[in-house]
Amino acid sequence: MVYSVKTFNNINPIGLKELGNQFQIDGDLADNPDAYILRSEQLHEQFFPSNLKAIARAGAGTNNIPVDKASSEGIVVFNTPGANANAVKEAVLAAILMAARDYISANHWTNRLQGADLGKQVESGKKQFAGSEISGKTLGVIGLGAIGGRIANDAYRLGMNVLGYDPYVSIETAWSISSHVQRVKDLKEIFAKSDYITIHVPLTQETQATFNAESFALMAKGTTIINFARAELVDHQALFDAIETGVVKRYMTDFASPELLNKDKITVFPHVGGSTEEAELNCAIMASQTIRRFMETGEITNSVNFPNVHQALTAPYRITLINKNVPNIVATISTAVSALDINIDNIINRSKGDYAYTLIDLDKCDLKKVKQLVEDFKVSENIIRVRLIKRL
Numbered sequence: 001m002v003y004s005v006k007t008f009n010n011i012n013p014i015g016l017k018e019l020g021n022q023f024q025i026d027g028d029l030a031d032n033p034d035a036y037i038l039r040s041e042q043l044h045e046q047f048f049p050s051n052l053k054a055i056a057r058a059g060a061g062t063n064n065i066p067v068d069k070a071s072s073e074g075i076v077v078f079n080t081p082g083a084n085a086n087a088v089k090e091a092v093l094a095a096i097l098m099a100a101r102d103y104i105s106a107n108h109w110t111n112r113l114q115g116a117d118l119g120k121q122v123e124s125g126k127k128q129f130a131g132s133e134i135s136g137k138t139l140g141v142i143g144l145g146a147i148g149g150r151i152a153n154d155a156y157r158l159g160m161n162v163l164g165y166d167p168y169v170s171i172e173t174a175w176s177i178s179s180h181v182q183r184v185k186d187l188k189e190i191f192a193k194s195d196y197i198t199i200h201v202p203l204t205q206e207t208q209a210t211f212n213a214e215s216f217a218l219m220a221k222g223t224t225i226i227n228f229a230r231a232e233l234v235d236h237q238a239l240f241d242a243i244e245t246g247v248v249k250r251y252m253t254d255f256a257s258p259e260l261l262n263k264d265k266i267t268v269f270p271h272v273g274g275s276t277e278e279a280e281l282n283c284a285i286m287a288s289q290t291i292r293r294f295m296e297t298g299e300i301t302n303s304v305n306f307p308n309v310h311q312a313l314t315a316p317y318r319i320t321l322i323n324k325n326v327p328n329i330v331a332t333i334s335t336a337v338s339a340l341d342i343n344i345d346n347i348i349n350r351s352k353g354d355y356a357y358t359l360i361d362l363d364k365c366d367l368k369k370v371k372q373l374v375e376d377f378k379v380s381e382n383i384i385r386v387r388l389i390k391r392l
Contacts, residue, residue, distance in 0.1 A: 004029035015284020074385030084274035101131035135159030140194030231255035315361035
């Protein structure tokens with residue numbers, strides 16, 4: 001069986017080798033592939049080809065993918081959480097240091113100097129760029145996932161007092177966070193007690209405009225805000241007002257918006273927080289491994305729209321079903337199998353929101369019956385997509 005993959009945005013070719021020999025990359029079948037692997041390609045206005053079963057985003061965010069549309073068409077959307085976490089961590093720590101010392105403004109000022117008395121000009125003017133050390137200052141970290149947890153740990157090692165807020169932190173992540181990071185239960189405490197605040201949460205209805213007029217009102221004057229997560233987490237007009245009153249000393253962000261450019265006390269980077277050679281390779285490797293596992297076994301890992309499902313493939317045939325999350329669906333599936341006198345070796349069903357994913361492993365049986373079962377599932381009202389996988 002040869003699977004077809006279409007790539008966008010120059011995915012690292014070394015990472016794509018993880019797909020193996022069973023995959024054709026950007027070949028003759030790319031117009032109607034089994035899977036996409038992409039980075040920033042915008043898919044919201046694109047038509048999904050009929051054969052498309054999976055989309056892997058080589059990165060954490062999936063805002064460029066119409067996830068709801070993909071779900072309704074039975075397309076599993078994957079991301080690569082943690083693959084670029086170290087790169088973003090280092091970028092945020094660099095932003096904290098640059099904000100503390102105002103290195104960017106100092107560089108711009110120095111590059112404009114002229115004349116033979118350069119040394120005198122430097123000595124007389126450098127006082128305006130006297131900054132502060134971060135040791136002893138308080139950093140508030142909103143979101144203690146793969147990125148936020150790393151930032152919290154390393155900021156503590158740099159001498160900062162660290163407050164962390166994340167009501168949804170996983171047990172695995174919690175174990176990796178230093179005991180010196182003080183967990184707070186109320187986000188208002190982050191706003192009120194921090195000299196620096198960095199945010200690392202997904203964009204949802206609940207997190208949009210986390211930084212707004214009310215949150216800025218809780219902050220002490222001279223607070224620095226770092227946003228390498230999503231532009232929409234900050235209300236820009238409220239930010240401008242907070243800068244005007246001195247509440248916000250500096251805003252450092254990785255998301256360029258026209259209204260942010262060329263503004264005093266705002267530093268904008270061109271979305272390069274995760275753009276290192278190492279991170280891009282890690283993302284490509286993880287995306288490729290995820291697609292290969294899904295296509296060859298039907299198992300799901302790191303999906304944003306379907307549950308993680310793992311079950312070793314030991315039976316000769318596996319049928320995967322993407323179905324609506326409705327009552328008695330497992331009983332309906334089992335009845336359809338038994339009607340053809342086929343024995344189920346193993347079955348697993350997991351749901352997420354309006355949809356569910358089912359793996360059915362079948363004992364040795366007549367292949368004609370298996371194919372008939374597949375056809376029966378295809379015409380079932382509540383089943384969106386059916387795949388038959390033969391064990392290699």
